[in-house]
Amino acid sequence: MMRFLLLFSRQGRLRLQKWFTPTPEREKKKIIRDMTTMVLARKPRSCNFLHWRDLKIVYKRYASLYFCLALEDQDNELLALEILHRYVELLDKYFGNVCELDIIFNFEKAYFILDEFLMGGEIQETSKQIVNRSIEASDMLQEDDNSDWYEVELFG
C-alpha cells in the first residue's frame, strides 16, 4: 500500500500532498522536510529508490517537479515508478502538455485526478481514458455555470 505522495518543486516547495494513512500534522511537516532534503540532494541519474525509516521511497523528476511516493516494505518499486508515470500521463492528458504552472494554479484539479486514479492507497483505475472521462464528466457541470461565476467575480 502507498503511504503518501508528495509533489514538490526543485526549490523544495510543496505542490501537492496526499496522505493515505492518517498522519499527525507535526509528523507530516517532518516527513515533507525530510523528503525534500533527501530527494533534492540526489544526483541526476542515480537510483530512484531510497530508504526512509521503514518505508521505501520512490521518486522521479519530471521537468522541474519531483514526484515522491512512499511504499510499504512488500510493494514493488518499479511498479510505483509506473504509478507516478501514469499520474503524469493523466495530468498531461487533462491539461494538455502539462507543466508545473498548471499544477500550481489548478492544484485542486490535480487532486481530483489523483482521487480518480488512486483510492485508499491503492490503484483504483489504470485506464487513462476512464479516469479522464470521469474527470471531464464532473468538469462539464462546472462549465455549465461558468458565466455566473464570472459575474460573481465582477461584483463580489
Next chain:
Amino acid sequence: MSDVVEKTLTALPSLLSLDSQPGSGKLSSTSKLGNLIRGITELTSKHEEEKLIQRELSSIKEQVASPNTSMRQMKELMVRAIYCEMLGYEASFSYIHAIKLAQQGTVLEKRVGYLAVSLFLNESHELLLLLVNTVLKDLQSTNLIEVCMALTVVSQMFPKDMIPAILPLVEEKLTHPKEIIRRKAVLALYKFYLIAPNQVQHIHNKFRKALCDKDPGVMTASLHIYLQMIKENPEGYKDLTASFVTILKQVVGGKLPMDFNYHSVPAPWLQIQLLRILSLLGKDDQSTSEMMYEVLDESLRRAEMNHNITYAILYECVKSIYTIHPKAELLEKAAKCIGNFVLSPKINLKYLGLKALTYVVQQDANLALQHQLTIIECLDHSDLVIKRETLELLFRITNAQNVTVIVEKMLEFLRLSKDDYTTIDLVGKVAELWFIETMNTVFSLGGDMMQPDIPNSFLRLLSEGFDSTEEDRQLRLFAVDSYVSLLQGEPGRLPQRFLQVISWVLGEYSHLREGLEPATTLRLLAKLLDMKHTSSETKSWVLLAMSKLCEGPDCVSLAQELSERHGGSLDTVLRQRVQELRHLSEDAELRASVLPRDAAQEPLEVDSSLSFLDGFVSEALSAGAAPYKPPHQRQEELAQAKALSLEPYGLSLPISMSSCSLADRQSPTLLSMSSGLSGNSTDLSHKGGSTTLKLDGVKRVWGKDGYLAQKEPVEESAQVEVPSPLCSPSRQGGADSTHSQTPTPTPTPEPEKEKQQLASSLFVGLGSQSSVCLMGKSEQTPQRFRRKAKGQGSSSGASEQISNSHYSTQSTVDNLLCNNLLDSTVTSDLAVSTPEQTPQLSQEVATTNGTCDAEQDLIEETDPGNSPSLIRANSTVTADPPAHKDPDRPKDSCLSSHLPAELAGLSHSEIIPLCSSQNLDLSACHVQKEDALLLVIFIENSSDSDIEQIGGGEKPQCVGVPVFPDGEEASGSRGAGWDGVLPAAFWGISSHAVLLQTSINQFHQVHCFLPSDLLLSMALLTQSMLVSCFCLTSLLFLCLGRPLCVSTEEYGTLWLAFSQDTKQNLALLNDGQDPLTATLDVLKNKLQLHVVDIIGAEGIVACRLLQGQPCLMHCRVHAGSLAVWLRSPVPDLPDCLLYHCQRALQEH
C-alpha cells in the same frame, strides 16, 4: 457514469468549442488564487511571504464568516485556504466551512468541500462527526458523482467509530449496477478492513462475490482485500488458489479488454497483485505451489525485457518463485533473470537485482558467487543507496572467514553516512559481527547515538568470556592494551559511552597486563576526570574503576590528591565515589573484600530487605535514635518546623545512596537512578539479577580466529584460502601477490586484481563445499545482537531490570493470592500454564513483542491524540521487531485486529499470551484511553468445536476491564465482540497487592457472562497477566499519567493546597542550548507532563493521573543540576513521578 452524464458527454464537442482545451482550468490564473500565487512568487523573503499570507488569511476569514458569502464564493475561498495550508500556514477557521460546503454546495462545490475536508482534517478530528450525515445523504443520492465523492472521502479519512453508521450503505453499493460504484465500494470496504477488521467480518461472502464480479476492475479491487486476508491467514484461502491461477492465466494471455493495458502490457497491476497472492499461498506448501508452476513459467516467458513495467512483473515473479515451494527448473530461470537485473546498466534494475540477490542468497549462495565481481563494483558505487544495498547483501553472506573484510566495508560506509537511521541500523549489524577493534571504531563513530545495550552487552561478553580461559585472557588483554593506547592518545574526542566502557574494562582487567603499573592506569583515568566535557555519569564510572585499581603507595597519594580536588564537587554521587576511593586505597584488605578481582561472573547475592542491618537498626532505636523517615516526610517536617520559608529549596537533600557503594560492578547509572525510590528497599533486588550477566542470544560470531585475525585483517583473509569453486588459480595468485613477492601467473590489470582479491576475501567460504560455514542468518533466527539484548529477560537495560525486580518481589504476593483463590473456588483441573512455565509459550511472548512494536509504530501514525512519546516510553519494555517475518506474526496482528473498534486506534501494550488450555487461548493487553486504562483480554477458541457463549470458530473475543478510574462503568461496552465488562474499583500506586486482589475479585463477577471453566483459568492467570500487562506497577505512571493543563495562577493556588511534597536533584540534560527547556521537553514527551511556564531558570510543570489526582512539579536550575520540588495531595505520587523523571532522563 450516469446516463445524464453520458448524455452530457455526447454533447461535449459543442460545449468545447467555447474553450478548445479540455483542461480549461488554465483560465483561473486570472482569479484571486492566481493573484495570490503570483504575489507570492514575486516576494523575496520568507518574512514578506508570511505577511502576505497572514493578510490573505484574515481576508479569507472575514469572508467565510460573512453570511452573504455564497457557496460559490465559498468554494473559491476554500481553494485559497487549501493553498495557504499547503504553504504551511494554519487556516483552522476554515475547517468548519469546508464541512459546510460539502454539506450544502452543489455537486461541484461539494467536490471542493470534500477535498478541503480530506486535506484539512485528520481521521480523529472531532469536526468529522459533522460530516457523517452529509456522507450518508450523498451515499443515498441518485447522482452518481455524489455517490462517488462520498465513497472517495469515506476511504480517505473516515472516523473509525462512525463506520457502523455508513457500513450498510456502502455494502449495498456492492450490488450497484455501475461498476465504478462497485469498485469504489470495494476499495472503501478494503480501507475499513484495514482499520477495523472486525466490523467487516460479516461481509466476507460478499467479498467473494466481488472477486467473481463480471467487471475486471471490481475483481482487481477485491484482490486488495484478499491479499490482506491471505497475509493474515493463508490456510483459510487455499481453495481459491485455482481461481487465482486461472485469472492470472487469462490476464497473461491477454484476455482482458484493451482498457486494462498499460503500454501494451496487459493489466500489470493486476498481474503483480496476483503474483503476490500466489506467493503467499504457495509458501511452504508443496501441493499448492505445484498448481502455480505453469502460470509462473508463462509469466516469466511473456514478460519480455523491454519496458519498466515488464521488469516490475519479472521482479515480482522471481520473488514468488523463490518464496513458494522450489522447483529446480523455475529457480534456474529466475536466477537467470536476477542475473540480468544485476548486470543491467540501468541503475534501478541493478538495485532491484541486488535486492533480489539478498533475498535469495540464503537459499542459494552460489548465485552471489556468480556475480561477485558485479557486487564488488556495486560496493564502490557512487550512489550510497546501491552501496547500502550491497552491504545488506554482504551482511547475509557473512561467515567466519570473510567477516573481517565485510565489517571493514561497513565501517567505511558508516564514516560516509550522515543519516541517523542508517547509522543505527548499521551499528547494529556491525555489532553482530563484532570484535574489539571494530567495536572501538564503532564506539567512536556511533558515539552516544547507539542503544545503551550495545556497550552493556559488549561488557557482558567480555566478562563472561568464551569457553576457554586462555582465550578470555587474550581477549581482555587485547582490550586493555588497545584502551590504554587510546587513552594515551586523545581521549577527549571519544564519546561518553566509550569512555565508560574503557574505564570498566581497565578497572577490571588492567591487572592482567604485566608491566603495566596500576599507577599509570590511574593517571590515565584521572586525566579523564579533569576533562571538561566528561559527564558526571562517566566520572563515576572512572572513579569506580580507580577504586578497583588503587594499590601501592603511589596510588594512595594520587587518591588523596583526587579527593582533595573533587571532594568538594557539587555532585553528591561523585563526592561519595571520591570518598570511597580514598578509603579503599588506604585499606587494602577492605578493598579486596569489597572489590574482589575477577568476580564479575560470580552471582552476587543481594539481601533486598537489608536484613543485615536489622541488628544495627534495633540497636540504634533502643539507643534512642529516631525511626527512619522517607525523605519527603523529613522535608515536610522541616518545612513545618520553619514558620516562614522564603527560600523555595532547603538544603539540597543528599541522594540516598542507601547501599550503592557496596553493590559493586554495577553501572553507577543504575544506582543513582534507583536511589530515587527513596525508602523503597525492594528495588535493590534487581542488582543481583543484572550481575549475573546473561549471554544467551548473543551470537558468538567471533571464535579464536576472529579476534586474533583483526590485527592484520588483510593477511588473514588471504591466508585463509578455502577453496571456493570460483577461485581460479589466477585469482588466488592475485590474492597472494599483494603480500608476498610471488609473481602473478596471469598478468591482470592492477584495479582488476584488487577487485579479484577483494572478491576472494569477501566470498570465501561461500561455495558449496563450505556451505556449512554459512552463518545461520535465516529468517527464523534474526539474532541481532543489539535486539536480543533488549529481549525478554536478557536485557541489562534499566527498565527491564526494574520490572524484573518488581516481578520478583511481587510474585510471592501474587502466589498467595492465587492460592487463596484456588482453595476457595477452584475445583476443576483445567490444564493451565503460566507463560513462565512453558518455554514454548514464552517464546511466543517474544515473538508477539516484535509485532506489537510494529503495531505501535502504526498507532503512532494513526492516532495523533496520543502523544507518540508515550509509545516510545512504552517500547522500552518491548523488544524491537525481528528483522524478518516470522511465522507467528500474523497471529498477533490478527489478535490486535480484534480489538473493539473504539479501542483499535488507541495505543495498546503488546498482546501477551496468558495461557492456553486444550480449547482456549487467553491473551491480554492494556489499552490507554484518554480517561481510562483498559485491560483487554482476548479469548480465542483454538479448538474446532464451538464453545457455548463464546461463539465458535476462530474469532477471538475481547473482554474489556477498565482498570482506572475507580468504579466507572466501562465507557466502551457497546463495541462488537465485548462479552462482559467489569467495573473495577481500586487505586493506589504503591499498593500492588490491592491491585491484584481487586482484579481477581472482579473476575468472579464475570461468571454471569462467561462459562465457568474459562473464568477459572482467567482468574488463575490474573497474576501473570497483571504483572505482564501493566509492565509492573512501577510503570503504571507511564500508562496513567496525563498532562494537566492549568494556568500559572491556578498552579499557584493548587501548589498551596497540597500537602505531600518531595524534593530531589535531577540530572540536567546538556545537549540543548537551554538545558532547562531541553530537560523539561524530554520529561514532557516521555511522561506526558504539561509545562505550565518557564521563567528564567525556573519552570513549573503539572500532570495528573487520568482525570484524577494532580501532581505539581517546580524545577530550578541549580549548580548544574535540576532541583525539583513536587507536590500532590497523594502521598506516593511525587515519589513515583520523581522516579520516572529520573528514568526518563537517564534513558534519554
